[in-house]
Amino acid sequence: MLLELDHISKIYGDLHAVDDLNLTVPEGEWLAIVGSSGSGKTTLMNMIGCMDSPSKGSVKLEGRKLEDLNASQLADVRKNMIGLVFQKFYLVPHLTAVENVMVAQYYHSVVDEDQAMKALERVGLKDRAHHLPSQLSGGEQQRVCIARALINEPKLILADEPTGNLDEKNEKIVLDLFRQLHEQGTTIIVVTHDALVASCAQREIMLNHGVLVGEKWNDEAARKAYEAAGGRPASTGAQVEGAQTGETAIGFADPTKAAKTGGED
Amino acid sequence: MTNTGMFFRMLFSAVFRRRSRAVMAVIASLVGAATLFCLAMICIAVPQQMNQEMRAYGANLIVTPTGDAGSGAGAESDASSSGDAGSSSGTSGTGSSDAKSTGIDAAMVKHTTEMVAAKGSQKHATYRYENVRVNAAPYVMAGVDAAQVRNLNHHWVVDGSWPTAGKVLVGRDVADAMGLKVGGSITIGYRASDNASSSSASTAESPESDAASQSAQSSQQMRDGRVNSDIMDTTGTEFRVAGIVDTGGSEDSIIYATNADVDKLTGVKRGVDVIEYSSGASDLNALVTSINDMTSMHVKAQQVTKITASDTRIITMLQTLFWIVSLVVLVLTLVGVGTTISSIVSQRRNEIGLRKALGASSAAIGVEFYVESAMYGLIGGLVGTAIGYGLASWLCVAVFERAIAFNWALGVASVVLAALVAVVASIPPVHRATRIDPAIVLREE
Numbered sequence: 001m002l003l004e005l006d007h008i009s010k011i012y013g014d015l016h017a018v019d020d021l022n023l024t025v026p027e028g029e030w031l032a033i034v035g036s037s038g039s040g041k042t043t044l045m046n047m048i049g050c051m052d053s054p055s056k057g058s059v060k061l062e063g064r065k066l067e068d069l070n071a072s073q074l075a076d077v078r079k080n081m082i083g084l085v086f087q088k089f090y091l092v093p094h095l096t097a098v099e100n101v102m103v104a105q106y107y108h109s110v111v112d113e114d115q116a117m118k119a120l121e122r123v124g125l126k127d128r129a130h131h132l133p134s135q136l137s138g139g140e141q142q143r144v145c146i147a148r149a150l151i152n153e154p155k156l157i158l159a160d161e162p163t164g165n166l167d168e169k170n171e172k173i174v175l176d177l178f179r180q181l182h183e184q185g186t187t188i189i190v191v192t193h194d195a196l197v198a199s200c201a202q203r204e205i206m207l208n209h210g211v212l213v214g215e216k217w218n219d220e221a222a223r224k225a226y227e228a229a230g231g232r233p234a235s236t237g238a239q240v241e242g243a244q245t246g247e248t249a250i251g252f253a254d255p256t257k258a259a260k261t262g263g264e265d
Numbered sequence: 266m267t268n269t270g271m272f273f274r275m276l277f278s279a280v281f282r283r284r285s286r287a288v289m290a291v292i293a294s295l296v297g298a299a300t301l302f303c304l305a306m307i308c309i310a311v312p313q314q315m316n317q318e319m320r321a322y323g324a325n326l327i328v329t330p331t332g333d334a335g336s337g338a339g340a341e342s343d344a345s346s347s348g349d350a351g352s353s354s355g356t357s358g359t360g361s362s363d364a365k366s367t368g369i370d371a372a373m374v375k376h377t378t379e380m381v382a383a384k385g386s387q388k389h390a391t392y393r394y395e396n397v398r399v400n401a402a403p404y405v406m407a408g409v410d411a412a413q414v415r416n417l418n419h420h421w422v423v424d425g426s427w428p429t430a431g432k433v434l435v436g437r438d439v440a441d442a443m444g445l446k447v448g449g450s451i452t453i454g455y456r457a458s459d460n461a462s463s464s465s466a467s468t469a470e471s472p473e474s475d476a477a478s479q480s481a482q483s484s485q486q487m488r489d490g491r492v493n494s495d496i497m498d499t500t501g502t503e504f505r506v507a508g509i510v511d512t513g514g515s516e517d518s519i520i521y522a523t524n525a526d527v528d529k530l531t532g533v534k535r536g537v538d539v540i541e542y543s544s545g546a547s548d549l550n551a552l553v554t555s556i557n558d559m560t561s562m563h564v565k566a567q568q569v570t571k572i573t574a575s576d577t578r579i580i581t582m583l584q585t586l587f588w589i590v591s592l593v594v595l596v597l598t599l600v601g602v603g604t605t606i607s608s609i610v611s612q613r614r615n616e617i618g619l620r621k622a623l624g625a626s627s628a629a630i631g632v633e634f635y636v637e638s639a640m641y642g643l644i645g646g647l648v649g650t651a652i653g654y655g656l657a658s659w660l661c662v663a664v665f666e667r668a669i670a671f672n673w674a675l676g677v678a679s680v681v682l683a684a685l686v687a688v689v690a691s692i693p694p695v696h697r698a699t700r701i702d703p704a705i706v707l708r709e710e
Contacts, residue, residue, distance in 0.1 A: 052702070055448045071627075076624065077623070078624045079625075080624070090622075099275070105271075107625045110267075
């Protein structure tokens with residue numbers, strides 16, 4: 001498994017932002033983490049992305065326990081294994097599109113402008129490479145963000161509401177890009193409350209107030225392959241009503257899905 | 266492109282594509298550098314100017330003959346002399362040996378002057394003192410080179426003109442006592458007995474008078490056949506009053522004539538009794554010691570403590586004041602630059618968080634910001650130093666009426682200091698920024 005979460009919790013005082021979650025993600029899987037605002041999706045993503053540490057439990061990435069690593073080693077894991085895509089893009093405002101992509105190369109290994117240009121070409125922005133973020137549309141900025149995330153060929157792409165600030169046209173472009181990356185074998189974890197985005201993933205898990213309340217597979221073949229590889233359904237140790245505590249996945253219906261898909265399911 | 270190239274590309278972008286913020290940081294450094302450089306330049310210029318100004322108040326070094334016999338001090342006659350007349354220093358020579366009686370001859374004056382000139386700029390004037398009678402009353406007459414005395418004593422206020430052949434410059438006290446006016450006449454008699462006698466006509470007057478009273482004691486008994494002991498004799502040589510000098514000091518009791526006129530009046534040519542120097546030597550003590558160590562010269566050098574001490578005291582006070590002000594400006598600059606850099610760093614929290622999320626180490630981010638701060642300091646320092654020099658030049662011309670040359674060492678120090686201050690000021694905000702948890706920043710909490 002590429003990622004293993006073992007009874008992880010993130011606790012702020014009395015608040016359990018993430019409550020006793022078990023989850024495994026094999027290499028090449030596209031997983032969507034869904035839930036309403038404040039359900040703990042982003043907190044979970046930060047823990048997976050080495051930007052936050054769990055209060056309890058253990059996170060393993062490619063078999064390495066993240067809690068055993070110091071800040072510098074965590075930074076190394078981030079730059080070597082993970083590509084980050086943000087809802088608000090977070091491009092450096094005074095650097096051009098290509099320079100923003102090259103920043104990721106700079107901290108990773110060696111800067112290669114040609115490679116950065118190819119990454120931009122891949123997301124359809126070669127002709128906008130020398131524009132500043134302020135000169136790009138939201139969709140274009142998100143595509144630069146994706147180019148930056150994939151420039152170092154990470155094993156795992158973490159995307160936090162990647163289409164949250166985009167119109168439908170740009171949303172489609174971004175989802176197509178994710179689809180391409182997935183087909184090339186990249187593991188993708190998308191945090192979203194957008195049912196359409198979630199439905200593009202092979203597997204969805206749902207959080208509610210930090211507790212796992214459901215899991216479903218959108219790709220039956222992927223599920224079988226997962227189970228054949230020894231994968232087990234996600235679960236939680238939290239003893240609350242509706243929690244998915246056992247070995248059986250609890251399906252769920254996304255209330256926003258009908259609206260987004262026009263009632264097709 | 267190499268990583269180093271990318272580093273400078275990011276730096277260039279941060280500075281030149283975020284011009285408004287960069288300008289704020291540069292201006293903060295610029296103001297500090299300009300103020301500091303201007304103050305430092307004035308700190309250097311003021312002592313030089315003060316030194317020059319103080320030297321206009323007369324000699325800071327006097328040289329008199331010693332009591333030892335010798336060839337240097339006195340050669341042309343056996344006229345006796347002593348003391349340091351004419352000086353406002355208050356020092357005086359003593360004794361009346363042969364060496365003193367003959368004074369310091371021209372060659373020794375030249376040699377001594379060369380020694381003084383070797384240690385720095387110098388101006389000098391020589392004085393030969395004789396006791397004379399005017400209307401039977403005893404006065405001191407000094408033989409001088411008018412140009413030298415004028416050049417040395419800028420503070421002398423002369424009504425009329427300086428002495429020339431047949432014309433004398435009389436002190437204010439002498440003029441008042443005798444009701445003399447510029448253009449009037451004065452009859453001066455030389456009495457060998459006055460100069461032969463050890464009694465002084467000026468015991469309470471001044472060192473000058475004391476010196477002059479002893480100056481011609483024995484020589485006249487030996488050489489001058491015109492010895493006249495009649496104290497009521499009012500005969501003498503008539504001179505015109507070229508001018509009246511007012512110094513407020515002992516000089517006001519003396520009659521100044523050219524050396525040639527004094528020679529002619531006394532009938533004796535001899536060396537001078539005092540050489541006064543206004544020396545620009547940085548270490549006047551060392552100069553005095555070096556002259557006094559040369560015993561074969563038969564002269565004795567002394568500092569005019571009144572001038573040198575006040576000069577040093579005023580300069581020290583001014584320098585201390587300027588350095589304190591500079592220190593305050595430095596602290597204010599540090600606060601100003603620190604606040605500006607802190608504000609810039611705060612505005613870039615998201616960017617720092619992003620860089621950390623992309624895998625940047627705290628050290629890497631720190632280096633980027635420190636170099637950027639140094640660049641602001643460098644640009645501000647360069648422009649500020651140029652402005653500071655312009656300001657210092659203008660001040661020096663306006664206040665001191667003198668131009669100042671650009672001090673390159675100070676210029677380099679100013680630029681380096683500006684860069685250093687910018688870096689030091691950026692340490693706390695950058696340190697805080699590099700401790701930012703990327704997850705918190707990217708959540709914008």
